[in-house]
Structure formats: C-alpha cells, structure tokens
Amino acid sequence: MITWMQRHKRWLVITIWISTIAFVGAGFVGWGSYEYGKQGGVVAVVGDREISNDEYQEEYSRLYEQYANAFGSAFNKDMAEKLNLKNIAYTQVLQKNLILSYGESLGIDVTNKDIAKELVKYNAFLKDGKFDKDTYVQVLSQNRTTPVKFEDSLKRNILLQKIQTLFEVDANQVEVQNLNKLLFVQDDISIKILNSNDIVINPSENELKKYW
Numbered sequence: 001m002i003t004w005m006q007r008h009k010r011w012l013v014i015t016i017w018i019s020t021i022a023f024v025g026a027g028f029v030g031w032g033s034y035e036y037g038k039q040g041g042v043v044a045v046v047g048d049r050e051i052s053n054d055e056y057q058e059e060y061s062r063l064y065e066q067y068a069n070a071f072g073s074a075f076n077k078d079m080a081e082k083l084n085l086k087n088i089a090y091t092q093v094l095q096k097n098l099i100l101s102y103g104e105s106l107g108i109d110v111t112n113k114d115i116a117k118e119l120v121k122y123n124a125f126l127k128d129g130k131f132d133k134d135t136y137v138q139v140l141s142q143n144r145t146t147p148v149k150f151e152d153s154l155k156r157n158i159l160l161q162k163i164q165t166l167f168e169v170d171a172n173q174v175e176v177q178n179l180n181k182l183l184f185v186q187d188d189i190s191i192k193i194l195n196s197n198d199i200v201i202n203p204s205e206n207e208l209k210k211y212w
Contacts (some may be wrong), residue, residue, distance in 0.1 A: 041053040056093050062090070067083070100159055
C-alpha cells in the first residue's frame with residue numbers, strides 16, 4: 001500500500017482535497033433542471049457558479065472521446081449508456097465546479113493575459129505563425145461555438161490548473177506513512193500461532209509448593 005501511495009502520491013493528495021472540498025461544498029449545492037440537450041439550461045448551481053448545459057455537454061463529449069480512444073470501434077452510444085457515462089460526466093463537472101468555487105474563494109483568478117497565452121498555443125488559430133482573430137472566429141464557427149463560450153471553457157481549465165498546483169506536494173517517506181495511517185486507521189496487532197510443542201513447563205519443587 002505504501003508503495004502504491006508513493007507512486008500515486010500526487011493524485012492521492014489531489015483526490016483527498018477534492019473529497020474534502022466536495023464534502024464541505026455539498027451544503028452549498030443547489031440542484032437545477034438536470035435536462036439533457038436543452039441549450040442554455042442550467043443543470044446545477046455550486047455556490048455562486050451556475051453549471052450550464054453547454055458545460056455539461058462539453059464534459060460528456062470529452063469523456064466520450066476518451067472512452068472511444070480507449071475501446072476503439074467497440075465503443076458506441078449503447079456502451080456509453082451501459083457505463084452510465086451521462087451521470088459520470090455530471091458528477092465530474094459538479095466536482096470541478098466545487099474546486100473552482102473553492103479556488104475563487106481563495107482569490108485565485110484568470111486574467112486576459114492568461115487566456116491570450118493559451119490561445120496562441122493552438123495552431124488552428126495561427127496565420128503565418130501569428131494569432132489571427134479572423135481565423136480564430138472562423139475555426140470556432142466551424143465547430144459550432146463562439147469566442148465567448150470557448151474562452152469561458154478555457155478560463156475554467158486554466159483556473160483548474162492553477163488550483164491543482166496548490167496540491168502538488170512532494171511528500172517524503174514519513175509523510176506518506178502518516179497519511180497511510182490516517183486513511184487506513186487500524187490497530188497494530190501481532191499474532192503468533194502456538195502449538196503443543198511450543199509450550200514447555202518445567203516447574204521446580206519450590207515453585208510448585210509456592211503455587212499450592
């Protein structure tokens with residue numbers, strides 16, 4: 001278990017914090033319409049954050065693509081239904097917004113400069129090696145989205161990355177062991193099985209007289 005935790009300590013710490021944030025934030029979640037396929041609908045509210053149906057659909061599409069890449073041609077809509085992919089996407093988008101709400105409460109923000117740095121990383125938006133606004137708008141239009149929606153999505157991802165860096169802890173052996181004890185609390189018991197050959201009694205006469 002220690003070896004596994006050391007190997008996955010980065011994600012373990014993040015998972016623990018996600019669980020903590022989710023537990024604390026659960027009291028601030030107001031459930032919404034939970035409607036699939038309705039444009040512009042709000043599926044949930046986390047703190048002051050409204051989770052739009054577009055955001056949910058984006059999460060579902062991302063998950064669907066991941067599963068399709070993993071399973072290949074064997075993956076289809078029927079398999080997605082059997083795997084309950086819609087609820088998985090809904091849970092994940094909810095957890096992400098709990099983290100985003102937590103980050104915002106800490107005063108972490110994403111600036112226009114942060115977004116601009118990300119935009120120039122997309123080759124599809126470049127023309128002659130430079131970011132071109134007309135190309136940017138055209139590519140987004142071809143993908144049935146707008147700059148506002150795309151940049152909102154980009155902003156969420158950047159904010160998640162910033163919050164994630166808070167949880168990147170380089171834990172040493174002692175810290176991992178203490179975390180292991182915290183997560184898997186149990187009594188330390190040493191057991192040894194004895195048989196008749198292990199029990200040897202050679203009492204002296206004085207010991208017998210004292211006993212009796």
